[in-house]
Amino acid sequence: MWEIGPILRALMRNKVGAVLIAIQMAVTMCIIVNAVHIIVERKALMARESGIDEANSFYITSTGFAPDFNEQVTVQEDLDMLRRLPGVVSAIQINAIPISGGGWSQGLQTEPGAEHDGAYTAVYMVDEQGLKALDVELIAGENFSPTDVRWRERSQSDWPDQTIITKAMAENLFPDLPYQEVVGKTVYINDIEPIIIKGIIDKLQAPWIGWDILENSMLSPEKTLFSSSRYLIRTEPGRMNELMPQVEEMLAESNKGRIIRDPTSMPDTRERSYRSHGAMIKMLTVVMVVLTLVTALGIVGLASFSVNRRRKQIGTRRALGASQGAILRYFMVENFLISSVGVLLGAALTVGLNIYLVQAFSLARIEWYYLPLGMAILWMVGQLAVLGPAKRAADIAPATATRTV
């Protein structure tokens, strides 16, 4: 019924085309599976949440230049103004923006002394409104009080004696303790400076999306006097776009001794930070589609060629009693056999390429089920591609047997 034996034996006598197609399918499968794997990984990276209310947050920079510019007064006036502005949920001065690409990091350690190792963390300098502006939830301990917050000069290198850290950071520092018990612990910054952990927040990502400890962040209760300030403004839902120009104008008008620049929304920041990931996904998708098309066309070409070459044989088979279905099946089965060689070879190549990628680019290993899935897809591509030529074969008239020489 399936004629697998004779089809195989006939194939063995016309190997070249079949082998080329099998190799093409193997390479296609190898690249498709690994590309999908990379895409899935990148998508997972892109799906990570920063922890802040991205859709409704933006930031803007204020840089003083006038000789009589008083930064401390300006920051306080700016914050008062911003927090009173209708539509603003909260506004803070902050030294760095999550997932933006630039910021501060520090090491924290549980034992004092340079000989001890620490865990690195991103540092966000915020006041008591930090939690609200960043939209993070305090899950243990307490928030900073206004009196905790100090002013930091540019040259200053010491630290406030309190901090709030993320749950991930707490677990990093004290792997054996439940995070609730980390509240009140003393950790050391700059090797020996003690800091008490005042609170734990659920989630806040560091500025660097490529960091493998992206979830390690600490809040430091301070406002900065670095002559250039960045304000993070969180608006009521849906009002960010309307408030951005308004805030820019208001700040610029209020004080002529500084310039206001770079109002940037968090969605834009995310887009910019993950742009290379997005581009990679697009490129791999194009490669996959093109490769699949080329392979499918190769199959159509080979099958059409072999149908034309075998017209008389097909007519003869029809004369000997093959139904149209039997002829169709012949070419489908033949393609399935070629594909089978292709996908088995493809599975080996896929694993090989993945092992290489794992070693060379520290990519994750592919999940086992990618292989059967890839094989099934290639089998399907093959069957779909051969369908047209196979139907044409089935339409060859039985009389072709007597009418062709």
Add this chain to the structure above:
Amino acid sequence: MLTMNNITKVFRTDLVQTYALREFNLNVGEGEFVAVTGPSGSGKTTFLNIAGLLETFDGGSYSLDGEDVSHLNDKARSRFRNEKIGFIFQSFNLIPDLNLFDNVDVPLRYRGFNSSERKRRIEQSLEMVGLANRMKHLPSQLSGGQQQRVAIARALAGEPRFLLADEPTGNLDTKMAHSVMDLLKDINEKGTTIVMVTHDPSLAKQAKRNIYVRDGRVSELHEVAAFAEEESQTTAKASNG
């Protein structure tokens, strides 16, 4: 057994209509061995194709083995061919990529026989044509006469009621042609009805019955001599023109 009444076959190509058969009438009884002759283009192959259900016709009626076959669908026609009709072609039509065993196997697989039944039939029919020892050979490794013997084995392996042959000796030299003819006569002796198109009067002479086709019509010739004469005339005419 085979009854054609007023069969008409028209080939339409663009504006030209060719009547390949017109009011073609023929009755072939069980066990007959009919040789069909006639000038080139007279409709012999068309007749054989219609008889063998390879082609449909435009008018008239045709019944084969007691069944009116004009309204069978493609699937039923395929089944009919497979079970009741054996074909032999002028250029053998063996499948070049398959060895003799697999070639004879082709119609048996469509028939749905199990593998031991197929093996028995393949061996038996190749034995009959004297090629049982070459089963693993490819067609290209055989002479023309041997290839035609394999084709005959393939046609007979399913034990059809009819054997239809379109110039089965057309590509063979005289000696091989006669040995193929002897084989066909043997087969006919054992009960298979044979209709054979041939250009060779000396072979036609050996059939039990001769019919002559001209311009898509049958003219039966009971006297072989008369046929032979006419055949040589048309051949002469053809070569003059």
